[in-house]
Amino acid sequence: MAKDPENNARSRALRNIRTARARSRGDVHEWADTIIQGDRAALAQAISLIESRREADRPEVEALLAAMPSPAKPTRRYGITGVPGVGKSTWIESAGMALLDQGHRVAVLAVDPSSSRTGGSMLGDKTRMEVLARHPKAFVRPSPAGNTLGGVARATHETLLLCEAAGFNRVLIETVGVGQSETEVRRMTDAFILLMLPGGGDGVQGIKRGILEWADVVLMNKADGPAEQIDLAKSSLAAFRGALALMQPPLDGEPPLLGLSSGLDSDGVRTWMEQIEGRMERAASSGQLNDRRSRQEKAALDALLDREILMRMKSKPGFDQAWKQLQSESHRTQSAAFDAIRRMLDRLD
Numbered sequence: 001m002a003k004d005p006e007n008n009a010r011s012r013a014l015r016n017i018r019t020a021r022a023r024s025r026g027d028v029h030e031w032a033d034t035i036i037q038g039d040r041a042a043l044a045q046a047i048s049l050i051e052s053r054r055e056a057d058r059p060e061v062e063a064l065l066a067a068m069p070s071p072a073k074p075t076r077r078y079g080i081t082g083v084p085g086v087g088k089s090t091w092i093e094s095a096g097m098a099l100l101d102q103g104h105r106v107a108v109l110a111v112d113p114s115s116s117r118t119g120g121s122m123l124g125d126k127t128r129m130e131v132l133a134r135h136p137k138a139f140v141r142p143s144p145a146g147n148t149l150g151g152v153a154r155a156t157h158e159t160l161l162l163c164e165a166a167g168f169n170r171v172l173i174e175t176v177g178v179g180q181s182e183t184e185v186r187r188m189t190d191a192f193i194l195l196m197l198p199g200g201g202d203g204v205q206g207i208k209r210g211i212l213e214w215a216d217v218v219l220m221n222k223a224d225g226p227a228e229q230i231d232l233a234k235s236s237l238a239a240f241r242g243a244l245a246l247m248q249p250p251l252d253g254e255p256p257l258l259g260l261s262s263g264l265d266s267d268g269v270r271t272w273m274e275q276i277e278g279r280m281e282r283a284a285s286s287g288q289l290n291d292r293r294s295r296q297e298k299a300a301l302d303a304l305l306d307r308e309i310l311m312r313m314k315s316k317p318g319f320d321q322a323w324k325q326l327q328s329e330s331h332r333t334q335s336a337a338f339d340a341i342r343r344m345l346d347r348l349d
C-alpha cells in the first residue's frame with residue numbers, strides 16, 4: 001500500500017499524545033518505549049530535556065536514561081573534526097548514507113560552540129544533510145545551545161547514550177576543530193576523523209598538537225575538481241605524511257589512516273568508511289576498543305561529578321544571596337577576589 005500521509009500524521013499525533021500522557025503521569029518507561037519504537041518526536045523531546053538548563057528537569061532526565069535498555073547491537077561512535085568549511089557535514093552525509101546501506105541506523109550529532117552565538121549555524125548543516133535527515137533510519141540533531149547544565153560535553157554524552165539505546169548503532173559527532181569541544185568529543189568517541197584543507201597549512205598545526213595521539217584517520221579533503229586542486233591535495237598530503245614519519249608511532253593501536261578524500265564522491269567516502277569499520281573490528285577483537293570505552297566512561301563520570309558538585313554548592317540555602325552580596329562588593333585586587341569567594345563558600349558549608 002502506498003504511504004498515506006494523513007494516516008502518518010494521525011499516528012504521529014497519537015504517539016505525541018501518548019508521550020505527553022506518559023510524561024504527565026511521570027511514566028518514563030512508557031516514554032522510553034515510544035523512543036525505542038522509533039518515535040522521533042519523543043526522542044527529540046528527550047534530547048531537549050537533556051539540554052535543559054533547569055535543574056528541576058534533572059530527575060526526569062535521569063529516570064528516562066535509566067529506563068532505556070542497553071543497545072541491542074554493538075555500537076560505534078565516530079567523531080569528525082576540522083576547520084569550518086572543510087566539508088565535515090558533506091562528508092558525514094556521504095558516510096551516513098554508506099552506513100545506512102550496510103543496514104546500520106545512523107544518528108548525527110553536532111557540537112558547535114559558535115552556534116549559540118550565531119543563532120544556530122547547524123541550520124545550514126541540516127540542509128546539507130537533507131538526504132540523511134529525511135531517511136527513516138537516520139536521525140540528525142543540531143547542536144545544543146551552549147550553556148546547558150554541566151556543559152555541552154555532558155549533554156552530548158547523554159544524547160549519544162540515548163540515541164544508542166534508541167537503536168542507532170552508528171553515531172557520528174561533528175565538531176569544529178577548535179579548543180575544548182574537540183577535546184571533549186574525542187573523549188566520547190571510538191575513532192576520531194580529521195578532515196584537512198589542501199594547502200591550508202593546518203597540517204603543521206595538527207602536528208604541533210600531537211596528532212598521532214588522537215587522530216585515527218586524517219584525510220586531505222576536497223581532493224576533487226580541477227587537476228590543480230587535486231595536485232595541491234596530493235602535495236599537501238605528501239608533506240603531511242613526511243612530517244608524520246618523523247614522529248613516534250602511537251603507543252596503542254595502529255598509526256592513523258591517511259589519504260585523500262572528497263565528500264562529493266560518495267563511493268570514495270564509502271571506501272574510507274569500510275576501512276574505518278574494519279579498523280574498529282580489529283580494535284574490538286584486540287580489546288583496544290574496550291579500553292577506549294572504559295576511558296570514555298571515566299571521562300563521563302568525571303563530568304557528572306563536576307556537575308553534581310557545582311549544583312550542590314549552588315543550591316545551598318543562602319547561595320544566591322551570598323553571591324549577590326559578593327558581586328556588589330568591590331574587590332580591588334585579584335587576591336581579594338579569591339579570598340572573598342573562599343570566605344563565601346566556607347560560610348555556606
Ligand SMILES: Nc1nc2c(ncn2[C@@H]2O[C@H](COP(=O)(O)OP(=O)(O)O)[C@@H](O)[C@H]2O)c(=O)[nH]1
Binds near residue numbers: 083085
Ligand atoms: N569541492 C568540494 N566541495 C566541498 C566538499 N565538501 C564540502 N564542500 C563544500 O564546502 C562547503 C562547506 O561544506 P560543509 O560540509 O558545510 O563544511 P563544514 O563546515 O566542515 O561542515 C559547502 O559549500 C560544500 O558544498 C568536497 O569534498 N569537495
Ligand SMILES: [Mg+2]
Binds near residue numbers: 088089090125174
Ligand atoms: Mg558543518
